[in-house]
Amino acid sequence: GIQVEQSPPDLILQEGANSTLRCNFSDSVNNLQWFHQNPWGQLINLFYIPSGTKQNGRLSATTVATERYSLLYISSSQTTDSGVYFCAVVASGGSYIPTFGRGTSLIVHP
Amino acid sequence: GAVVSQHPSRVICKSGTSVKIECRSLDFQATTMFWYRQFPKQSLMLMATSNEGSKATYEQGVEKDKFLINHASLTLSTLTVTSAHPEDSSFYICSARLIMNTEAFFGQGTRLTVV
Secondary structure, eight states, rough: OEEEEEEOEEEEEEETTEEEEEEEEESSSHHHHHHHTTOOOOOEEEEEEEEEEEEEETEEEEEEEEGTTEEEESSSSSSSGEEEEEEEEEEEEEEEOOOOOOOOOEEEEE | OOEEEEEEEEEEEEOOOOOOOOESSSSOOSSSEEEEEEESSSSSSEEEEEESSOEEETTTTTTTTEEEEEETTTTTTEEEESSSSGOOEEEEEEESSSSSTSOEOOOEEEEEEEO
């Protein structure tokens, strides 16, 4: 099956800093989503981005499907950004089941 | 975005009892729902895929007799953990999707503790 690798696995920032999270995938995809799992466990949809670039406030994401990667940018980080960020993909020609990466754990210090 | 409601958010049960977790799509009809399990500091592991009106498809290694999944309507899927044991303690999350290859939305998750 498709492999999804996220980097870095852990990230510690000072409030106000910027960061880039990466998601590499091993095969072509029909669907890619970024999620934020808050400390209570809830998964929040950030972006549905199989290709192209999207922005939502301080967050933006870019997927280059031909090169099999996606980037999530967090600017001016806040303590509420802490949590785990997951990338999930649906492989092309497959069974339409989302496959998750192992996540990036982000801690933002005040 | 669409809303998926999962209930209960937290449950503690005695070993040997059964626990039912509900997953509802509140503002859309979900032909497909997914059930995931997450251990501390790990990623989400797919347990099973359920399609409305048909039997669930379980991932390898998931006991279908222990984790009963019912997707009786387009807005409701249930996961029943039967004869629960402490090793079943985990965080269970459901996801719903309208049609294939569209955005998936997740419930709040259920933290199950078996004592």
